[in-house]
Amino acid sequence: MSDRYSRHELLSEIGTAGQDKLNAASVAIVGCGGLGNIAAAYLAGAGVGSIILIDDDTPDISNVHRQIFYTGAESKRKAEVLCEKLKSLNPEVKYITHAARLDKSNIAQFLEDADLVLECTDDQVCKYLVNDFCAIENIPLVYGAIYKFEGYVSVFKNQTDKDVHLRDIFPQPDLKIPTCSEVGVLGTVAGFIGLLQANEALKYILQIGENLVGQLLTYDMLSNRQMNLKIKKAWTQDMEDLFDSTAYTPQDCLVVPEKTIAELMDNRDNYQLVSVMIKEQHQAIDEDTLYIDPNDLDGLKKIAKQKETIVYCRSGRVSRSMISKIISEHPSAKIYNLVDGLKGYQKFKALS
Amino acid sequence: MEVLCFGIAKEITKTSSLQVESGVIQTVAELKAHLLSQFPAFKDYFEFRIAVNQEFADEEQVLNGSEEIAIIPPVSGG
Numbered sequence: 001m002s003d004r005y006s007r008h009e010l011l012s013e014i015g016t017a018g019q020d021k022l023n024a025a026s027v028a029i030v031g032c033g034g035l036g037n038i039a040a041a042y043l044a045g046a047g048v049g050s051i052i053l054i055d056d057d058t059p060d061i062s063n064v065h066r067q068i069f070y071t072g073a074e075s076k077r078k079a080e081v082l083c084e085k086l087k088s089l090n091p092e093v094k095y096i097t098h099a100a101r102l103d104k105s106n107i108a109q110f111l112e113d114a115d116l117v118l119e120c121t122d123d124q125v126c127k128y129l130v131n132d133f134c135a136i137e138n139i140p141l142v143y144g145a146i147y148k149f150e151g152y153v154s155v156f157k158n159q160t161d162k163d164v165h166l167r168d169i170f171p172q173p174d175l176k177i178p179t180c181s182e183v184g185v186l187g188t189v190a191g192f193i194g195l196l197q198a199n200e201a202l203k204y205i206l207q208i209g210e211n212l213v214g215q216l217l218t219y220d221m222l223s224n225r226q227m228n229l230k231i232k233k234a235w236t237q238d239m240e241d242l243f244d245s246t247a248y249t250p251q252d253c254l255v256v257p258e259k260t261i262a263e264l265m266d267n268r269d270n271y272q273l274v275s276v277m278i279k280e281q282h283q284a285i286d287e288d289t290l291y292i293d294p295n296d297l298d299g300l301k302k303i304a305k306q307k308e309t310i311v312y313c314r315s316g317r318v319s320r321s322m323i324s325k326i327i328s329e330h331p332s333a334k335i336y337n338l339v340d341g342l343k344g345y346q347k348f349k350a351l352s
Numbered sequence: 353m354e355v356l357c358f359g360i361a362k363e364i365t366k367t368s369s370l371q372v373e374s375g376v377i378q379t380v381a382e383l384k385a386h387l388l389s390q391f392p393a394f395k396d397y398f399e400f401r402i403a404v405n406q407e408f409a410d411e412e413q414v415l416n417g418s419e420e421i422a423i424i425p426p427v428s429g430g
Contacts, residue, residue: 121430124426
């Protein structure tokens with residue numbers, strides 16, 4: 001028995017067989033801030049075989065009250081500084097660092113060897129990028145997020161299409177929700193939620209206890225009130241299509257709600273129909289079709305305020321982009337993109 | 353009925369536990385409409401979720417006023 005892991009191995013639920021599982025596992029930590037610092041330290045201590053650290057940020061003095069492995073004076077990136085600390089904590093672990101911002105172009109490469117991922121960033125768009133990628137690639141994901149004195153934790157198994165994930169709880173990233181740097185956070189909240197994430201990761205790898213699968217744990221650190229909220233499958237859209245059509249940038253991260261031509265025709269009176277085609281190419285679908293110039297975003301906004309609105313252009317791309325801008329400002333706007341635009345209508349007309 | 357508030361819902365309602373007159377509210381959709389009319393700032397955010405008896409609820413879910421109800425908004429810090 002190795003002395004380093006002897007207190008693990010003494011536990012009948014772990015033993016040497018369990019410790020071997022930990023030593024063979026590869027875990028990626030996306031974001032080396034408040035959640036990632038603590039989670040990484042405990043996973044390293046536990047002897048997780050290899051740990052992938054991803055963060056392009058450099059430590060700042062305002063981080064240090066919760067990101068306790070930094071001084072704020074380092075010029076190196078957080079992933080590199082944290083790696084050095086973890087090496088002194090447990091040199092037996094293999095560490096891989098990516099001092100880069102995770103994005104759509106590098107996620108496949110960075111998470112390629114991960115058996116399990118911890119999402120620890122403070123970036124809404126990144127949380128959805130990681131969620132969608134892990135759902136498609138069947139990589140279990142431990143989700144964590146914090147706000148002032150509260151935190152959320154969940155485990156998305158991602159083994160079948162029936163397993164719930166972030167989009168079953170909150171279908172869209174909401175860029176208006178403020179981050180820790182905007183509204184502040186109690187340092188211990190970050191540590192506590194990060195530790196819960198590490199705890200879920202260890203249990204998942206060891207296959208012991210009950211994971212937060214299919215439930216969102218909410219924890220209010222001021223009252224110590226916690227809830228385990230059961231999550232139902234609500235997301236129906238194909239995840240690969242979604243991944244392919246989203247850039248995962250603040251400008252292009254929203255899922256634009258859609259209506260088909262059949263849905264429009266079945267309830268024509270319920271909707272305003274608006275064409276945003278180039279003036280010379282504009283074709284009205286029916287006599288009640290309104291026209292708005294594709295550069296006149298404010299004009300479209302005004303119309304959308306009055307009644308539920310369906311927008312189309314030739315193929316659906318321009319209308320999608322205009323709607324995306326409107327719903328990012330006004331999330332409650334009832335505005336939809338017409339699937340396949342005018343082309344879709346022409347096909348529908350030819351068939352009927 | 354008592355409605356617990358989390359995250360940004362605490363800021364919007366200025367309380368962690370909201371008392372809502374349950375007489376006219378029979379479904380989750382009606383509760384959400386009521387909250388939107390009382391606190392228009394909710395319109396600035398994508399749909400906040402309502403949990404009923406520790407389970408995320410559908411809009412159609414019927415309420416009798418005795419449930420444990422919570423407003424669960426998204427949270428993004430890390």
